[in-house]
Amino acid sequence: MAKATTAHKQKTPCQECPLRDLPHFREFNREELNFVSNFKKGELTVDAGATILLEGAYSAHLFTVLSGWGFRYKLMEDGRRQILNYVMPGDVVGLQGSVMGEMQHSTEALSPVTLCVFEREELMTLYNRHASLAFDLTWIAAQEERILDEHLLSIGRRSALERAAYLLAYLYQRARTVHLFNGSKVIPITQQHIADTLGLSIVHTNKTLKKLAERGLIRWQERGCDVLDDEGLATLAEWEGLDEGKRPFI
Amino acid sequence: MAKATTAHKQKTPCQECPLRDLPHFREFNREELNFVSNFKKGELTVDAGATILLEGAYSAHLFTVLSGWGFRYKLMEDGRRQILNYVMPGDVVGLQGSVMGEMQHSTEALSPVTLCVFEREELMTLYNRHASLAFDLTWIAAQEERILDEHLLSIGRRSALERAAYLLAYLYQRARTVHLFNGSKVIPITQQHIADTLGLSIVHTNKTLKKLAERGLIRWQERGCDVLDDEGLATLAEWEGLDEGKRPFI
DNA sequence: CGTGTGGTTGAACAATGTCAAGCTCTGTGG
DNA sequence: CCACAGAGCTTGACATTGTTCAACCACACG
Numbered sequence: 001m002a003k004a005t006t007a008h009k010q011k012t013p014c015q016e017c018p019l020r021d022l023p024h025f026r027e028f029n030r031e032e033l034n035f036v037s038n039f040k041k042g043e044l045t046v047d048a049g050a051t052i053l054l055e056g057a058y059s060a061h062l063f064t065v066l067s068g069w070g071f072r073y074k075l076m077e078d079g080r081r082q083i084l085n086y087v088m089p090g091d092v093v094g095l096q097g098s099v100m101g102e103m104q105h106s107t108e109a110l111s112p113v114t115l116c117v118f119e120r121e122e123l124m125t126l127y128n129r130h131a132s133l134a135f136d137l138t139w140i141a142a143q144e145e146r147i148l149d150e151h152l153l154s155i156g157r158r159s160a161l162e163r164a165a166y167l168l169a170y171l172y173q174r175a176r177t178v179h180l181f182n183g184s185k186v187i188p189i190t191q192q193h194i195a196d197t198l199g200l201s202i203v204h205t206n207k208t209l210k211k212l213a214e215r216g217l218i219r220w221q222e223r224g225c226d227v228l229d230d231e232g233l234a235t236l237a238e239w240e241g242l243d244e245g246k247r248p249f250i
Numbered sequence: 251m252a253k254a255t256t257a258h259k260q261k262t263p264c265q266e267c268p269l270r271d272l273p274h275f276r277e278f279n280r281e282e283l284n285f286v287s288n289f290k291k292g293e294l295t296v297d298a299g300a301t302i303l304l305e306g307a308y309s310a311h312l313f314t315v316l317s318g319w320g321f322r323y324k325l326m327e328d329g330r331r332q333i334l335n336y337v338m339p340g341d342v343v344g345l346q347g348s349v350m351g352e353m354q355h356s357t358e359a360l361s362p363v364t365l366c367v368f369e370r371e372e373l374m375t376l377y378n379r380h381a382s383l384a385f386d387l388t389w390i391a392a393q394e395e396r397i398l399d400e401h402l403l404s405i406g407r408r409s410a411l412e413r414a415a416y417l418l419a420y421l422y423q424r425a426r427t428v429h430l431f432n433g434s435k436v437i438p439i440t441q442q443h444i445a446d447t448l449g450l451s452i453v454h455t456n457k458t459l460k461k462l463a464e465r466g467l468i469r470w471q472e473r474g475c476d477v478l479d480d481e482g483l484a485t486l487a488e489w490e491g492l493d494e495g496k497r498p499f500i
Numbered sequence: 501c502g503t504g505t506g507g508t509t510g511a512a513c514a515a516t517g518t519c520a521a522g523c524t525c526t527g528t529g530g
Numbered sequence: 531c532c533a534c535a536g537a538g539c540t541t542g543a544c545a546t547t548g549t550t551c552a553a554c555c556a557c558a559c560g
Contacts, residue, residue: 081407084402099385131381134384156405156446
């Protein structure tokens, strides 16, 4: 719950963005790169556990994750929590709010997270002057929609074991494509996070993870989950795996 | 399963679109209206039960619902079905596919449905020439995201009774804002649809609906659900209700 | 050394699923 | 006009899945 957010005005120019080098992202031309670099107002680094955006807030900013893990969630009045999706480098944070007004979910950091900061006010300029980037934003929103469709299928129709397998394969594959594993290869979440993502109780989640571990698909570490066989997990969950293609990112 | 789709090349000019008169939708200026009217290639009418778009297809078209009810869903290999969301007049059908390639879910008509047909090929022109409409498309995608967030919370964290209450209140309120009730006031779905939306078995769904009926919140009709007290349903589900504001539609 | 967070376990219980049967329509072919 | 078939709804008995409660453990941190 530490809201200790360290704001750096320091800023890496987008031309030197380390994420741009990943084969996973589409290439920008010089003009796009210049515009985005100008659009970017600074960087923000938050601690693990910090809230990046809070439900109900009307934020003046829009973010892109530069490094680290986070997640989006909603709370009910009585405290029930549902994790909606996870955010990783290259993901946009706060697009819903920027386009539609106030946020209807919160976003929290799982690890230290660094974000590129943009001004919501200038978003319309992007639409006016850079159709290709406007298209990218729609693409990104549509992609999130797809992921949510998958999650919905998972929670609605898969058994606890299948759900857990799907989630871990998903997190593992996504993290791998953005080179998020610094040697550690461990997904930095607690079993409570998994429970709140899958719509299960923590006790049942624990027993379910144990079954996955017994099958040699994962190993539970002190501080997260080590995926040993993502293909095995995907097969168990009857899941196709992630799209391989290039994607845009702002 | 009847794929009997009647294609009319007949086309109502967008300037005379009956949906434009609803207070629910934002107004277009003349230029936007002219562009969209030109963008629109014709109309398509399909029977109840017909498939509008099929998972895996790479459609050359993009649609807007002019009248009728439909739903989006995904299937697993073994036949399990998850309904993701419902489509009603003003909703875009096929945006994901148009922006990203092939469809990853199917869309089916619940009642006879009439759609406005657009060419996917011309979508980039929209982005190049009409920033306001491009913004609208992102808005629409972000809105769908929000709805999916809500559904995820519902399936993940609400009890069967709460889930059913939420779903019916949601459908009722949405249908009302687009004047979809022609006197009938009945939502044209089967209990199997509800079960597949809520992630429940049909038997349990039946018993759950009976409880809602006993409380005087709904009444089950021959051909669908009659919502008697949407606020009561929303309260039971601990749901805020729909956004009242204006929304764009293409 | 306490204290707190996160993980583990077993037992009792509640929620939900499965199976099986029967019912009421509606549409269709004889 | 009747008989029949299929779709959708209903119900009860029972099986399974998942939840709650209540401990206890291990480790990290002050």
